[in-house]
């Protein structure tokens with residue numbers, strides 16, 4: 556598949572500033588848990604940056620809506636593999652979050668078909684994660700984000716991220732997995748970053 560066709564199918568990748576590689580974003584309004592948390596003061600989603608500023612421009616909103624719709628395209632996996640191939644790092648959902656267990660399964664397939672890429676997926680959707688972290692692709696790190704600012708890391712998943720009012724941390728409790736991003740091409744610390 557040509558990259559041009561892959562971009563048409565998927566809506567294309569995003570290029571968040573301060574990140575070591577490309578990303579893929581979905582509309583924050585479609586976040587399942589996040590849409591509830593935006594109304595909860597003290598939560599990480601309260602005042603979500605992806606619901607403000609340029610994200611409210613009609614062209615950006617349309618592009619995000621197209622990406623959400625594209626998840627159903629029968630060649631979405633092929634197209635994402637085409638776009639990610641050769642990238643050392645890939646961040647899933649610089650805005651937006653997992654939509655379903657099926658959506659995560661599609662992402663697993665993309666990861667399995669891009670073994671040279673280290674994938675990083677933060678999420679608030681524990682219900683869509685597999686019971687055992689051993690079943691996820693070896694080149695994918697899923698970080699389960701605590702919902703509230705200053706909340707301790709969750710214990711139900713080995714890779715976590717938290718937001719404090721002073722610092723942001725990622726924690727790997729125990730794992731065979733690489734940290735994502737690694738110390739070699741370190742992503743910036745994130746303060747109130749989605750999801």
Ligand code: SF4
Nearest residue numbers: 586589600603749750
């Ligand atoms: S912070 Fe992330 S999870 Fe929360 S609403 Fe915004 S995009 Fe969604």
